[in-house]
Amino acid sequence: MDVQDVDFEELYQGATPMGRKMPWDLGAPQPAVVALADAGEFTGEILDIGCGLGDNSAFLASQGLRVTGVDGAPSAIEQARTRAPDVTFAVADATKLEGYEGRFDTVLDSALYHCLSEDQRHAYLAALTRATRPGATLHLFCFSEEVPEGFPAPYLISEANLRETVGRDWTIERLEPTVYTTSMTAEELRQSVQVVLGKAPASLTGLDTDGDGRVLVPVWQLKATRR
Template identity: 90%
Template sequence: MDVQDVDFEELYQGATPMGRKMPWDIGAPQPAVVALADAGEFTGEVLDIGCGLGNNSAFLASRGLSVTGLDGAPSAIEQARARARDVTFAVADATKLEGYEGRFDTVLDSALYHCLSEEQRHQYLAALTRATRPGARLHLFCFSPEVPDAFPAPYLISEANLRETVGRDWTIEKLEPTVYTTSMTPEELRQSVRVLLDADPTGLTGMDTDADGRVLVPVWQLTAVRR
């Protein structure tokens, strides 16, 4: 199986060899998102795009923010609604965002961008521009080329790609490497690669982990302001 062909709706239904444990679902907000919130980086109407099971959305709402969580997978949204009652969740196409024009002041993209093809990325950024107000802030996390070859990443994103695509209508204030916390231990990750992709996981040896033994993946962290 090519990871670019993975059906996220099937994943959220548990209808793949991975079962119901999503590598990106840590049952809590991403630590990097918590750090942004602690720094006051989320204001006004917040969009969590590609919200998945809603961990980040629920956390931001707990900070008193008005949050809308959107995802293309109906099963993800159904489960997110069960987890967080104080967030507006809905199914939406991130490359269109019809009905959300001029609505948001802050956008969180926690690992959606690298799931999109090159054409879709341009459509997505155009949709985000339409859905936000001038001066809105975008916080985006996506896999960088530092990710090991054996890691199941849909696409690895270059710095140049981000600067060209995001920089068209947004002023990039920060673009730097950081890490993204997964739900998997090194052995669970290797087993997932064996089962899901029928691939050799040898190249995953030596990836960094956090204090709880969860694999940390290299990502870009971008902050940009809509012009």
């Protein structure tokens, strides 16, 4: 199985070899997102795009923010509504965002961008521009080229790609490396990759872990303002 060909709807149904434990499902908000919220980086009407199972949306809503979580996988949205019934969730195509024109003041992309092909990324940023107000803020996390060989990443993203794609209609204010917390220990990740690929991963060395033993993956952290 090529991770670029993963069907996320099947994955959220537990219908892939990976099973139901997904590397990004912490059952809690992503620590990097919590840090942004603690710094007051979310204001106005919030779009959590590619929200998955909705834990970031639920956390932001618990801070008194108005949040809409959208995802392209209906099964993800169904489960998100079960986890956080008081939050607004909807199925939506991130490359179109029809019906959301001019609505949002802050966008959170917590690991969606690197799931999109190059053509999809351009359509996605155009859709975000349409769905936001002038002056809106985008917070984006995506896998960097520092991710080691063997890690199940759909695409690895360069700094140049972000500056070219996001920079068309958005002013990049911050672009720096950080880490993204996964739900898996190093051994759980190795076993999961072996099941998905049908063979032992080439290499998963060099990844740090947090205090709970969860693998930390190198990502870009981007903040941009819509012109």
